[in-house]
Amino acid sequence: MPSRGKKRGRGALKDTKEPAFKVAKSEISGEGGESVPVKTSGERNPGKTSAGEASTKGTKKTYTHWLMKSEPESRMEKGVDVKFGIEDLKAQLNQTACWDGVRNYQARNFLREMKVGQMAFFYHSNCKEPGIAGIVKVVKEAYPDHTQFESKDPHYDASSSKENPKWCMVDVQFVRMTKRFIPLAELKLHHQAHKISGGALKDMTLFTRQRLSVQPLTVEEFEFVLSLEEEKQH
DNA sequence: GCCAACGTTGGC
DNA sequence: GCCAACGTTGGC
Known part of the structure; x- marks a missing residue:
């Protein structure tokens, strides 16, 4: 939905109450976030916590790099155009926008993990040429997504309340375009080759949880994708 | 426009 | 708690 959700327009910068960490049990599916990491009881923490590395802390990985999808082409959703490509981000005041409209628990939990200064790829989805168009950085950490309370908004959620907001957003700022557009098809070729060779993209979430x-992204994934910038496409 | 993948809902 | 039906995402 970020793709299905991202919309133009600055979000009001009002800061309401922090979303409680406690969430309704109906949200369990997403509550753990990418909670998946095996919880091996008693297993001692490998302690492999190099800065920036997807580290194993306790039972859950912490990430420092991200990929965020948004739709660069016009599409109407409940009478509202949800188009928001990287050019739209560049056009914002301070080239900064709030990443509203995320309505998936796993995605929301990742938003909550983001820290100021962290980098993310801006991915163009549901369009002629899907792929990575640029790089953005987190400039404000998770706070309530105001659009969940607005009945006219395509992502209005009647089941959420201001006392206990269900959905959050972060603010991101444009950093730069990638040196060249990196198409999904190209990433997929690497992913498939890496599944055999054991390369950096073998488990890339873009393909393992496509929706x-x-x-x-792990640091290795992020850096591998960056290395593709330098390649001339066939 | 088709449809695979997969998240959510609700009956039981 | 299972799982079929349904809805959404998003590539092609």
């Missing part, structure tokens, strides 16, 4: 609109 997730806000997703983490």
